[in-house]
Amino acid sequence: xxxxxxxxxxxxxxxxxxxxxxxxxxxxxxxxxxxxxxxxxxxxxxxxxxxxxxxxxxxxxxxxxxxxxxxxxxxxxxxxxxxxxxxxxxxxxxxxxxxxxxxxxxxxxxxxxxxxxxxxxxxxxxxxxxxxxxxxxxxxxxxxxxxxxxxxxxxxxxxxxxxxxxxxxxxxxxxxxxxxxxxxxxxxxxxxxxxxxxxxxxxxxxxxxxxxxxxxxxxxxxxxxxxxxxxxxxxxxxxxxxxxxxxxxxxxxxxxxxxxxxxxxxxxxxxxxxxxxxxxxxxxxxxxxxxxxxxxxxxxxxxxxxxxxxxxxxxxxxxxxxxxxxxxxxxxxxxxxxxxxxxxxx
Amino acid sequence: xxxxxxxxxxxxxxxxxxxxxxxxxxxxxxxxxxxxxxxxxxxxxxxxxxxxxxxxxxxxxxxxxxxxxxxxxxxxxxxxxxxxxxxxxxxxxxxxxxxxxxxxxxxxxxxxxxxxxx
Numbered sequence: 001x002x003x004x005x006x007x008x009x010x011x012x013x014x015x016x017x018x019x020x021x022x023x024x025x026x027x028x029x030x031x032x033x034x035x036x037x038x039x040x041x042x043x044x045x046x047x048x049x050x051x052x053x054x055x056x057x058x059x060x061x062x063x064x065x066x067x068x069x070x071x072x073x074x075x076x077x078x079x080x081x082x083x084x085x086x087x088x089x090x091x092x093x094x095x096x097x098x099x100x101x102x103x104x105x106x107x108x109x110x111x112x113x114x115x116x117x118x119x120x121x122x123x124x125x126x127x128x129x130x131x132x133x134x135x136x137x138x139x140x141x142x143x144x145x146x147x148x149x150x151x152x153x154x155x156x157x158x159x160x161x162x163x164x165x166x167x168x169x170x171x172x173x174x175x176x177x178x179x180x181x182x183x184x185x186x187x188x189x190x191x192x193x194x195x196x197x198x199x200x201x202x203x204x205x206x207x208x209x210x211x212x213x214x215x216x217x218x219x220x221x222x223x224x225x226x227x228x229x230x231x232x233x234x235x236x237x238x239x240x241x242x243x244x245x246x247x248x249x250x251x252x253x254x255x256x257x258x259x260x261x262x263x264x265x266x267x268x269x270x271x272x273x274x275x276x277x278x279x280x281x282x283x284x285x286x287x288x289x290x291x292x293x294x295x296x297x298x299x300x301x302x303x304x305x306x307x308x309x310x311x312x313x314x315x316x317x318x319x320x321x322x323x324x325x326x327x328x329x330x331x332x333x334x335x336x337x338x339x340x341x342x343x344x345x346x
Numbered sequence: 347x348x349x350x351x352x353x354x355x356x357x358x359x360x361x362x363x364x365x366x367x368x369x370x371x372x373x374x375x376x377x378x379x380x381x382x383x384x385x386x387x388x389x390x391x392x393x394x395x396x397x398x399x400x401x402x403x404x405x406x407x408x409x410x411x412x413x414x415x416x417x418x419x420x421x422x423x424x425x426x427x428x429x430x431x432x433x434x435x436x437x438x439x440x441x442x443x444x445x446x447x448x449x450x451x452x453x454x455x456x457x458x459x460x461x462x463x464x
Contacts, residue, residue: 079414079433115416115430142453146416146430187422187450188458229392230456287391288454290414 065172068096068103068133069217071254072274074143075124076114080292085114085276089127092275097132104171106133109254109272110141110182110219112157116148121156140165141219141255142182150183166197168204175208177201179218181233191220191233191255198235202242210245217252223262223269226282231256240267256288386410387459389417389431389451394459401441403463408438417457422448 073089082088096103106128113120128136138157140150150164158165164183169176179201181191193201205214216222222239224232233239243249249267257279262269277290285291385405388395390412401407409419411431419428419437425447428437441447441463451457 077414115432143416146418146453185452185455187420187448187455189455228456230454287393287413289391 065104066101067105067107067171068099069107069109069252069272070096070275071109071219071272072111072141072257072276073108073124074111074114074274074276075127076117076120077276077290079290081290081294082277086123086127089124089275090130093127093131097130103133105135105137106131107176107178107217107252108136108138109217109252110139111143111254111274111276112138112141112153113144116144116146116152118152121152125156137169137176137178137217138165139178139180139218140182142185145182150180162200163194163196166200174213174215175205176215176217177204179216179222179239181218181220181222181236186234189234190224190227190230191218191222191236193218193233193235193239198238198242201239205242205246208246211247213248213250214243214246215250215252216243219253220255221253221260221269221271222251223264225256225260225271229282229288231282231288243267256282387419388412389419389457392417392451392454392457394419394449394451394457397458398460398462400462400464403444404440404442405463406438406440407461408436410434410436416453417451418453419449419459420452422450 070089070092073092074085075089077085096106108128112124138153140153140157144150144153145164150158154161154165158167161167161178164180165178166180167178179193179197181193183192184194185192216239218233220233221231222233222236224236226232244265244267247266251267251269253269253271254274256271257274257277258271258281259273260269260271278293279288280291385399385401385407387399387407387409389409392413392415394409399407409428409431411417411433414433416430416432418430419426419439421427426439426449430453431437441461444463447461447463449459449461
């Protein structure tokens with residue numbers, strides 16, 4: 001990780017061109033399991049960078065506030081490629097604590113546990129107690145609602161939330177909305193928000209100024225990444241219609257255990273890495289099951305392939321430019337889907 | 347019923363027995379074998395296999411999860427519902443009525459399957 005490359009966003013802005021996405025930039029993007037993304041809000045525009053780069057002297061500077069997204073800790077999972085997911089979550093928390101600029105809070109985008117067991121939630125709580133950021137906002141993953149329709153999750157992490165656990169809050173002018181798309185899933189479908197939640201969302205956003213930066217977070221991606229594996233949310237379009245009028249919208253998801261990014265108009269989509277185990281790139285394995293790799297290769301395997309479905313025009317700079325930035329994002333998005341596979345070795 | 351009729355019925359019965367013995371019995375055996383073998387549905391790589399299983403009324407179907415990720419087996423019409431199946435865990439259900447029973451994994455709803463009970 002060179003000094004030159006420490007700012008992913010700048011790096012990619014410099015290197016992106018018509019033929020694709022900068023390989024080094026993506027390598028930098030690929031921190032290993034046990035890391036996460038740090039988000040810095042600067043003028044309402046979130047910027048992300050991998051943890052591994054956040055130790056540089058500029059890390060965390062200039063933001064009005066910052067928060068960290070972690071995801072898919074799967075406490076209780078004990079198989080290859082990671083027999084000790086508690087340790088890697090601990091590593092993630094240590095990295096958060098070591099950041100020069102302390103994040104204001106943490107967002108966990110679901111799959112806290114592997115099997116919704118009380119002991120798994122207990123372990124997660126213990127580890128997160130060690131975080132310097134004391135406030136943690138959660139949304140459930142499907143693994144957190146396995147046996148009791150999420151009742152235990154709600155009791156522990158969803159006090160004061162609506163329905164199956166959705167809610168919103170404001171932080172220094174940014175409006176955050178936690179959505180639940182893992183409840184009452186229908187046969188043959190993908191993630192689902194459901195009518196009640198969509199109605200609530202419409203109401204929640206009503207009357208807010210279009211200049212309010214919006215951050216939506218949910219477990220399963222709110223954009224369709226790979227329908228064959230259920231990597232999408234059936235009724236997310238309705239939710240996205242409600243945020244369309246806002247100048248800056250950021251959508252943070254987990255579930256797929258790898259980074260993917262897409263910018264569509266003023267809406268920027270990001271998925272986070274897992275703190276537990278990697279999953280294959282879409283369609284690159286018989287199923288979405290855990291990628292099994294030797295422990296010493298975990299880091300490398302996570303860095304091998306990243307696939308981005310990007311909607312952009314000529315310039316790809318918008319991929320990692322401040323998300324949903326109506327001011328500086330290159331205009332003229334032609335709505336052309338772009339996919340890139342980056343093989344990074346050595 | 348006349349004597350003659352009885353005799354014919356008796357002959358027919360004999361003929362049926364003969365058919366069963368010569369042709370029918372092996373047939374029954376042949377039918378039994380696949381249904382016996384196929385009463386297990388393996389969950390592997392996020393797929394129910396076989397995706398459609400055909401069994402006689404009264405059969406018990408057992409699902410076994412061979413994945414490292416938990417799955418469930420939930421009837422679309424609420425006929426049966428497994429608990430969460432972790433790796434190598436099983437769920438069985440006895441089908442006492444004929445019909446087609448669609449089911450899915452409530453954790454990964456793209457995973458669907460059918461039990462056809464005849």
